[in-house]
Amino acid sequence: MPLIIDNIQKHVQLTDEEKELFLSKTEIHHYKAKTILLNSGEVCKHSYFVNSGILRSFNINDNIVEHVLNFACEGWWMGDMYSLISQKPGNLFIEVIEDAEVVLLSKENQEQLYSEIPKLERFFRILTENSLVANQERIMDNLSLSAEVRYDKFLKRYAGLNHKIPQKQIASYIGVTPEFFSKMKAKLLRK
Amino acid sequence: MPLIIDNIQKHVQLTDEEKELFLSKTEIHHYKAKTILLNSGEVCKHSYFVNSGILRSFNINDNIVEHVLNFACEGWWMGDMYSLISQKPGNLFIEVIEDAEVVLLSKENQEQLYSEIPKLERFFRILTENSLVANQERIMDNLSLSAEVRYDKFLKRYAGLNHKIPQKQIASYIGVTPEFFSKMKAKLLRK
């Protein structure tokens, strides 16, 4: 059974016909590391589901500084939510960090599926709710916790990714410079 | 027509029977300023929709420091999303800042309505999506913008609330101490 079906069935149950219908509306693509799946300024036309490999989303502000919004590895969804729902150009990049197999679900197909299989509307509602909770927690963490504790939470959230992602990207995710992150790690080792 | 129906109809259209059914599952309550609608450690059993007045949600970390997650005024929804979806004790407080008229929709009624009026599942999916986008933007802002610019974005997001909310709470929302916020405002005036 494809991973994406298991993922859906964590929240809603599908019949065999529904599974087939769903899968018929998706495409599987393979991407090499460093491929850009979505560029800033483009309209995001797909939701991405990661079968294997690692993706990240980030933006670049005036100063040429990258800021990582999040990572996605096996079993995670990825997309530029703003662009996806508004179908306007977004400001996120989505990039492949490690060679990846990705399931693509187009915006149109996703909307169609909502009508054909209302349970999927429920699934994506729940998925979005969970994502919202995680993002609210991250906001509170960024307001109240030190960089050290935020790193600790990164390690728990993305268990196993620590050594697969360039440090500068982890630094960006927790909201510090690569230099400070390096210093902080050295300090943690000394303990 | 009640404000909450208009709010829903921005995204999905309801028949008169559906409107009635929906309203029959809600309750209107009036609260005085400083009333605590939800305490940290409690299970959140309702979604709140603000007809008038102002609410805020916040948590308190180890050090007795409050951190404001968000505000809600006329036409906004409020709740402890984590506790609401998990029905486990949350760590948010929800408090009335200005005397408020609030529509309460219980978790059970909300779930029932999803089945009775699937369009409402769509409505809450869209509502949650929009909230997620706003929260993602706030994360990026906190990573990359100065306190001054974050204050500017607060002013735009909560237009009109600037003088109705204690400064220390605005400071907390944008992620600085009341002392620094005071200093920053004085500096902005001098310009």
Added chain:
DNA sequence: ATACTTTCTTAATCTAGGTTAAGTGCTAAA
């Protein structure tokens, strides 16, 4: 292998914002 590029580290110096503390002014209860 060699050169080129990017990541990571270390260290000196700097700054946005935090902490502490004291004082002002407003509101609310007695």
Added chain:
DNA sequence: TTTAGCACTTAACCTAGATTAAGAAAGTAT
């Protein structure tokens, strides 16, 4: 109408994390 308690301000001093710069390590391409 006093007094107690917040909310806000100001100012001196402090620190987590930024910036700048330079070298070491590790990939990547030729």
